[in-house]
Amino acid sequence: MSNVISASHLTLAYNKGRKEVIKDVSFTIKKGEFVFITGPSGSGKSTLLKSLYGQLKPSEGDLVVGGLDLVNVKQKKLQDLRTHLGIIFQDYKLINEWTVAKNVVLPLMIAGYSVEVQNTQAQRLLKHVKLAEHANKFPLELSGGEQQRVGVARALAKNPVVILADEPTGNLDDYSSNVIWDLMENACQQLETTVLVVTHKIPTVFSLPYRHFIIENRGVYEVH
Amino acid sequence: MKFIKNHLMFILPLLAILLGAEFFMVFERTTQLYEKGLKESYTMMVVSHKPVELSQLKELNRHIHSSEPIQRERIVSQIAKGLNRSSSQEILGALPYFYNVGLDSYMKTSALDDIKLDLESDPNIKMVETFGTNHDSSYRLFSFIKFILNLFILFMAVVSLFLIMKQMEVWKYTHEERMKVMEIFGAPLMLRLGVLFRVAIVDAIVAGVLMSLIFFYVKFQWAERSGIDIIMQNHEMLMEITDLGTLFISALLIVIVAVFSTAFTSKGVRE
Ligand SMILES: Nc1ncnc2c1ncn2[C@@H]1O[C@H](COP(=O)(O)OP(=O)(O)O)[C@@H](O)[C@H]1O
Ligand SMILES: [Mg+2]
Numbered sequence: 001m002s003n004v005i006s007a008s009h010l011t012l013a014y015n016k017g018r019k020e021v022i023k024d025v026s027f028t029i030k031k032g033e034f035v036f037i038t039g040p041s042g043s044g045k046s047t048l049l050k051s052l053y054g055q056l057k058p059s060e061g062d063l064v065v066g067g068l069d070l071v072n073v074k075q076k077k078l079q080d081l082r083t084h085l086g087i088i089f090q091d092y093k094l095i096n097e098w099t100v101a102k103n104v105v106l107p108l109m110i111a112g113y114s115v116e117v118q119n120t121q122a123q124r125l126l127k128h129v130k131l132a133e134h135a136n137k138f139p140l141e142l143s144g145g146e147q148q149r150v151g152v153a154r155a156l157a158k159n160p161v162v163i164l165a166d167e168p169t170g171n172l173d174d175y176s177s178n179v180i181w182d183l184m185e186n187a188c189q190q191l192e193t194t195v196l197v198v199t200h201k202i203p204t205v206f207s208l209p210y211r212h213f214i215i216e217n218r219g220v221y222e223v224h
Numbered sequence: 225m226k227f228i229k230n231h232l233m234f235i236l237p238l239l240a241i242l243l244g245a246e247f248f249m250v251f252e253r254t255t256q257l258y259e260k261g262l263k264e265s266y267t268m269m270v271v272s273h274k275p276v277e278l279s280q281l282k283e284l285n286r287h288i289h290s291s292e293p294i295q296r297e298r299i300v301s302q303i304a305k306g307l308n309r310s311s312s313q314e315i316l317g318a319l320p321y322f323y324n325v326g327l328d329s330y331m332k333t334s335a336l337d338d339i340k341l342d343l344e345s346d347p348n349i350k351m352v353e354t355f356g357t358n359h360d361s362s363y364r365l366f367s368f369i370k371f372i373l374n375l376f377i378l379f380m381a382v383v384s385l386f387l388i389m390k391q392m393e394v395w396k397y398t399h400e401e402r403m404k405v406m407e408i409f410g411a412p413l414m415l416r417l418g419v420l421f422r423v424a425i426v427d428a429i430v431a432g433v434l435m436s437l438i439f440f441y442v443k444f445q446w447a448e449r450s451g452i453d454i455i456m457q458n459h460e461m462l463m464e465i466t467d468l469g470t471l472f473i474s475a476l477l478i479v480i481v482a483v484f485s486t487a488f489t490s491k492g493v494r495e
Contacts, residue, residue, distance in 0.1 A: 110409055154409075
């Protein structure tokens with residue numbers, strides 16, 4: 001099976017390289033793998049995800065995601081790559097001036113699907129995250145758990161190749177958390193989606209085989 | 225309130241630019257009319273030993289446009305009143321030929337002097353009188369006012385453009401979150417700028433409509449009562465309806481340039 005993500009001697013830093021967060025780490029992740037990433041707060045978990053969707057340029061080493069070299073990447077290529085990623089943020093990052101339905105189909109809108117397709121897909125996706133009746137509300141009218149489910153629906157909208165989730169269930173109720181874990185398991189199992197989830201707690205009920213990375217002291221270690 | 229202020233901060237500078245552009249166009253046309261009037265009323269006097277044809281004069285200087293002989297017989301008959309026929313014939317024989325010569329465009333005094341030199345280089349031409357200084361001074365004043373006004377229009381346009389770009393920054397800040405989220409999901413630049421464009425184009429249209437109202441007021445109300453001959457007689461030609469099209473297009477162009485310039489001045493999203 002092919003590598004979807006491969007990092008080699010990767011160093012990630014802020015402030016023009018002066019503040020190193022992750023230093024000289026190497027790992028590969030194959031298609032369809034499910035990876036949990038844990039570690040103390042401030043250890044660089046979000047930083048690693050940022051580098052994977054091209055928001056932070058590696059200061060040293062190599063990083064290839066979906067066949068794209070993220071060290072020397074052109075804006076246009078990065079745009080293309082991002083349309084194949086499903087990103088989920090701890091703070092949801094929904095567009096508050098848009099309805100829930102419109103938020104969910106942002107990836108379809110970017111891909112240029114017709115409004116009809118967008119509407120039917122919005123219905124389907126919102127049903128998956130158990131929010132069908134909230135389609136025409138605005139994000140701020142929903143609870144945190146509901147907003148995050150909108151975020152997950154958006155990430156899954158276009159069947160991404162890779163899901164990158166940063167503490168998706170951070171401080172959500174059990175119901176929302178379970179819905180979200182189920183969806184990610186399904187995507188991984190049925191569509192062979194590669195999933196990387198940063199979390200402070202690996203769910204106790206989890207049916208798929210998974211890998212577990214710990215980020216600590218600027219290194220990335222795998223737990224076997 | 226804030227909403228209205230935000231839009232006025234964009235519409236007013238845009239309106240200033242549009243008004244400036246319209247003033248500029250009107251002034252250009254006024255100048256042309258004025259020069260045409262000067263050109264048509266102007267002639268220089270050419271005195272020659274023997275009769276000259278227009279074509280000969282044109283060969284001497286290409287700006288010569290028309291030439292009309294002054295009736296010598298009438299001059300002589302005035303001077304020779306009371307003299308007998310043979311002496312008046314003698315005077316007529318000694319008298320040179322006079323022509324009123326018109327030019328193809330309006331000329332400054334120095335250019336008139338050049339033409340005078342050209343003409344006088346022909347031995348047949350006895351004398352050229354340009355009446356230069358006379359008609360030059362009012363034209364100079366006119367040109368000076370026009371120059372100052374254009375300078376002022378330019379200055380206003382530059383200041384307005386900066387105000388517009390500043391307002392764009394404010395909008396961009398308001399829409400930044402959305403544009404960032406869209407970027408993370410791989411939206412191309414045009415899609416991200418879509419919102420800015422929509423707001424800005426609506427404002428450009430508002431500015432265009434206001435401009436049209438001012439335009440029609442000036443054209444049909446003020447111009448006819450202004451008391452300025454050249455404007456009253458020519459307001460049809462000075463303020464053409466098609467100007468509005470030009471102004472609308474300029475407004476849209478300015479908006480497009482402004483949106484793109486704000487987009488590109490803040491590109492570094494990648495950390
Ligand atoms: N934009 C930034 N500029 C400078 N330092 C940052 C930036 N973002 C995060 N950091 C620092 O990098 C380190 C890792 O942050 P982060 O990846 O957010 O940690 P985690 O997600 O594991 O809690 C922290 O010390 C944090 O202060
Ligand atoms: Mg974090």
